[in-house]
Amino acid sequence: MATQHAVILGALGVTGRNLLHWLEANTDWRITGVARRKPNFETRAQFVQVDLLDRDATFEALAHLKDVTHVFFCGFVPMPSWPEHDAPNLAILANGVEAIEKASPALEHVHLIEGTKIYGSHLGRFRTPAKEDDPPHMLPNFYYTQEQWLRRHRQGKDWSWSALRPQTVCGFSLGSPMNLINAIAVYAAISKEMGLPLRYPGSEAAYRAIYQVTDADLLSKCMHWCATAEGARDDVFNITNTDFFRWENVWPRFAKAFDMELGQVQHISLAQFMPDKAGLWQDIQKKYGLEPYSFEDLVSWPFADYCFTRDYDVMTDTLKIRRAGFHDCVDTEQMFIDLFDTLRAKRVIP
Numbered sequence: 001m002a003t004q005h006a007v008i009l010g011a012l013g014v015t016g017r018n019l020l021h022w023l024e025a026n027t028d029w030r031i032t033g034v035a036r037r038k039p040n041f042e043t044r045a046q047f048v049q050v051d052l053l054d055r056d057a058t059f060e061a062l063a064h065l066k067d068v069t070h071v072f073f074c075g076f077v078p079m080p081s082w083p084e085h086d087a088p089n090l091a092i093l094a095n096g097v098e099a100i101e102k103a104s105p106a107l108e109h110v111h112l113i114e115g116t117k118i119y120g121s122h123l124g125r126f127r128t129p130a131k132e133d134d135p136p137h138m139l140p141n142f143y144y145t146q147e148q149w150l151r152r153h154r155q156g157k158d159w160s161w162s163a164l165r166p167q168t169v170c171g172f173s174l175g176s177p178m179n180l181i182n183a184i185a186v187y188a189a190i191s192k193e194m195g196l197p198l199r200y201p202g203s204e205a206a207y208r209a210i211y212q213v214t215d216a217d218l219l220s221k222c223m224h225w226c227a228t229a230e231g232a233r234d235d236v237f238n239i240t241n242t243d244f245f246r247w248e249n250v251w252p253r254f255a256k257a258f259d260m261e262l263g264q265v266q267h268i269s270l271a272q273f274m275p276d277k278a279g280l281w282q283d284i285q286k287k288y289g290l291e292p293y294s295f296e297d298l299v300s301w302p303f304a305d306y307c308f309t310r311d312y313d314v315m316t317d318t319l320k321i322r323r324a325g326f327h328d329c330v331d332t333e334q335m336f337i338d339l340f341d342t343l344r345a346k347r348v349i350p
């Protein structure tokens with residue numbers, strides 16, 4: 001019987017769902033997933049469906065979890081403007097953690113997922129490679145708000161905390177406002193069906209700038225390491241695949257992987273140009289016998305536009321986590337190709 005019991009708050013998103021699969025495959029831990037939806041996949045994890053924004057409902061729904069040792073916070077509430085993210089994203093963290101704390105005297109660790117936007121990577125050029133002790137951008141920043149809350153809230157408690165700052169997490173999920181892999185794969189499949197070459201739809205400058213991503217499996221392994229290693233206690237780390245790339249160098253490989261001709265850069269807003277392809281996507285799904293996931297659940301086009309228009313280098317420094325003892329890394333070019341293969345195997349794309 002496993003002695004560890006992990007609760008994943010936000011267990012169906014790109015970080016939470018992949019962490020759930022990783023813990024299932026690599027540990028004997030008991031796992032409880034928390035989200036508003038039910039999982040649409042086979043899992044040995046228990047699931048609790050609750051709206052974490054509703055404090056009373058959260059305390060009631062999680063009250064039976066009396067032996068939780070580890071909390072992984074992977075929740076996210078998207079909001080129309082950046083400052084508006086603060087309140088709901090702090091609320092879902094505080095409600096979830098406090099409810100578990102009340103229910104489970106066994107709590108050992110709370111892990112928080114932050115992101116590179118704490119350095120202002122979404123605002124424009126920022127100091128690169130960003131280091132963990134760089135100051136945040138002009139507040140508010142919801143990662144900063146969450147981390148400060150966690151630091152304060154942990155004081156005088158027996159449990160420890162840790163946090164990771166990944167850059168663009170790559171893995172399969174449904175209904176995520178930020179899932180780049182799904183966006184690239186669906187965009188390529190639609191372009192191919194329309195007889196178009198694979199064109200980079202972002203800006204020329206972004207095509208040539210340096211970018212980094214974080215493989216969801218690597219991130220999951222790293223979250224588990226943070227939750228269990230002495231060297232990670234009460235600290236925060238950047239995490240990426242460790243290497244860097246430019247879209248101009250990986251895009252030709254994508255064209256090969258999709259068996260398409262490589263086109264030139266042609267900047268379009270995917271958020272404007274793709275919604276009317278929902279019908280075509282249904283035809284593609286029928287033609288190739290794909291899973292009937294809805295177009296909207298698979299891709300959020302504004303996030304793809306966002307990733308493809310960073311006209312400046314996006315780089316974080318990962319020395320700190322390596323010095324602390326986590327040394328895994330991933331070859332990003334190969335990761336993309338492997339993830340496209342995974343999407344094919346899952347019958348998400350042709």
Ligand SMILES: NC(=O)c1ccc[n+]([C@@H]2O[C@H](COP(=O)([O-])OP(=O)(O)OC[C@H]3O[C@@H](n4cnc5c(N)ncnc54)[C@H](OP(=O)(O)O)[C@@H]3O)[C@@H](O)[C@H]2O)c1
Pocket residue numbers: 009010011012013014015016034035036037038050051052053074075076077092113114115116166167168169170173175176177178179180
């Ligand atoms: N995706 C990336 O590329 C990326 C990169 C860097 C950092 N991050 C950060 O990583 C964190 C997790 O992001 P993500 O991309 O994994 O998010 P995501 O794919 O949107 O997943 C969010 C999870 O939270 C759940 N959730 C949302 N609102 C909820 C509520 N009110 N009550 C209960 N559950 C709720 C969602 O499930 P339901 O909808 O079923 O409730 C889902 O399981 C965020 O802080 C994000 O900023 C993400």
